[in-house]
Structures are given as structure tokens and as C-alpha cells.
Amino acid sequence: MRLMGMDVGSRTVGISVSDQLGWTAQGVEIVPINEDEEIFGIERVKELVKEYDVVGFVLGLPKNMNNTEGPRVEAARNYGKLLEETFGLPIDFQDERLTTVEAERMLIEQADTSRSKRKKVIxxxxxxxxxxxxxxxxxxxxxxxK
Structure with missing residues (x-):
């Protein structure tokens, strides 16, 4: 049993899973979506939920730096609601301020990754x-x- 972490954007959803003990998280893949066309990648998420025996979802909550909530927070909450309705599994949210910035810095400083490669994994x-x-x-x- 594992938790699934998600970084929900308007065009992609980054997916990660915990180990079975809940100590670490590993990136799995990036699922393409299209909010404008209401394509949310649920079929692929279903496959991953089954493959990894997921028991709950953790979605990043992209609050503004002053702790206010903008339109992306609403989009993340709506995606969470869709997951809850589709899978009947619990969801929770994690403040994700600066995680993309941190991820990009890691890719530049530690992996010396080019811009085109960063876009594929960030x-x-x-x-x-x-x-x-x-x-x-x-x-x-x-x-x-447990």
C-alpha cells in the first residue's frame, strides 16, 4: 500500500508514490492533461493506482507566497474532488510553495540538466x-x- 503524490498543472500532472513504509517518495511519470478540454488523465491514473496499490492521494496546494489562494489552488482542489469521486480514496493537500523552484534548482545544480531535459522531468x-x-x-x- 502506498500514497500517491501529485503536482497538478493545467497541462500535466506529475505523479510520485511513496514506498510501502511511507519513508520515501519516488517520481513515477508525468501524465498529460488538458483542463480546457476537460481531459484529466484519469484512465492512466487508474492504471497507476492499481499498479502501486494506492490507498490515498496527496496533492500539492500551490498557495501564493502571502498564503492566499489563487486560481491554481481551486484547480488542485477540483482535481482532488475528481479523484475522491472516482476512486473513493481519501485525499489530502500539501503546501507546495517553491517545490517547482526547488526541483529546478536541484536539476540545474546537482544534475546539470539542460532546459529541454528539465521540462521532461520537473x-x-x-x-x-x-x-x-x-x-x-x-x-x-x-x-x-500500516
Whole structure:
């Protein structure tokens, strides 16, 4: 049993999963979506939920730096609601401020990754950071792993 972390954008969803003990998070893939056309990648998420025996979702909540909520927060909450309705599994949110910035810095400084390569993995890495932060903060869904 694992938790699935998600970095929800308007065009992609970065996906990560925890290990079975809830100690670490690993990036899995980036699922293409299109909010404008109401294509949310749910079929692929279903496959991943089954493959990884997911028991709950942790979505990044992209609050503004002053802690206010903008339109992307609403989009993340709506995606969470869709997941809850589709899978009947619990969801929780993790403040994701600066995770994409941190992910990009890691890719530049530690992996010396080119811009084109960064675009291919940044959402997956951001999803890993979101889930890792959640696990380290002992979020309420961690008990579902036991």
C-alpha cells in the first residue's frame, strides 16, 4: 500500500508514490492533461493506482507566497474532488510553495540538466518533493500505510 503524490498543472500532472513504509517518495511519470478540454488523465491514473496499490492521494496546494489562494489552488482542489469521486480514496493537500523552484534548482545544480531535459522531468520531481514533504510532516494519510 502506498500514497500517491501529485503536482497538478493545467497541462500535466506529475505523479510520485511513496514506498510501502511511507519513508520515501519516488517520481513515477508525468501524465498529460488538458483542463480546457476537460481531459484529466484519469484512465492512466487508474492504471497507476492499481499498479502501486494506492490507498490515498496527496496533492500539492500551490498557495501564493502571502498564503492566499489563487486560481491554481481551486484547480488542485477540483482535481482532488475528481479523484475522491472516482476512486473513493481519501485525499489530502500539501503546501507546495517553491517545490517547482526547488526541483529546478536541484536539476540545474546537482544534475546539470539542460532546459529541454528539465521540462521532461520537473513535474515528476516536484510531485516527489510534495509527497516527501508530506511524509516528513507526518500527514494524516500516513496511518493508511500500516
Amino acid at each position: 513535474d515528476k520531481l516536484a510531485a516527489s518533493l510534495i509527497l516527501e514533504n508530506y511524509l516528513n510532516g507526518h500527514g494524516k494519510l500516513i496511518d493508511r500505510l
